[in-house]
Amino acid sequence: MLCVSTSPKKGTRMFKDPKFTKTFLSLATVAVVTVAAVGGTFANFTATPTSIASNAFAAGSLSMTRSGSGAIFSASAMKIGDSATGSVTISNTGSLAGAYTLAGSSSGSAVLSNQLTLKIYADVDNSGTPAYDGSLGGFSSASLGTFAASTGSHTYYFHVSLPTTGTDAADNAFQGLSATETFTWSAVQA
Numbered sequence: 001m002l003c004v005s006t007s008p009k010k011g012t013r014m015f016k017d018p019k020f021t022k023t024f025l026s027l028a029t030v031a032v033v034t035v036a037a038v039g040g041t042f043a044n045f046t047a048t049p050t051s052i053a054s055n056a057f058a059a060g061s062l063s064m065t066r067s068g069s070g071a072i073f074s075a076s077a078m079k080i081g082d083s084a085t086g087s088v089t090i091s092n093t094g095s096l097a098g099a100y101t102l103a104g105s106s107s108g109s110a111v112l113s114n115q116l117t118l119k120i121y122a123d124v125d126n127s128g129t130p131a132y133d134g135s136l137g138g139f140s141s142a143s144l145g146t147f148a149a150s151t152g153s154h155t156y157y158f159h160v161s162l163p164t165t166g167t168d169a170a171d172n173a174f175q176g177l178s179a180t181e182t183f184t185w186s187a188v189q190a
Helices: 010-016 018-041 110-115 168-172
Strands: 064-066 083-092 098-108 117-122 132-135 141-147 153-161 179-189
Touching (some): 083 098
Antiparallel strands (some): 098 179
């Protein structure tokens, strides 16, 4: 048997109230918009990390060698008008270019070292402007410029002479005196 009723039931009446329907629909709309906004905020794209290996670092080197060994020159029993010569080649054997300097330091008789004249030529003997031209005792340092990495090499020619003072009496004051000079090359990276 089938039973149909035309009278409204007590529980369905609330949807027919316009105020309630309006409020309910407004709350439902706000809830849908809130869920969409919150859900959209947490949607992120991601990428797979990329690794780049074998990043290596090494410090360069600055080193030098010289030709030969021992003193550049030695002059014993010099007399007025004598001279002594010698040469040495300095090479940059490091992997960095270097700014080179030559320094000197005298010991022994200051009177003799101040009378001795020193000329230093770079690369070509007795040609061009000397790297130094003055008394041996007055030499303190000279800038030699930049030597290229691994291939920078320069030959230095040294000339020392004992000139006259102009009088025999003053020249005789040098008899029996001795002096030495230490030459030191140094470099800083260029």
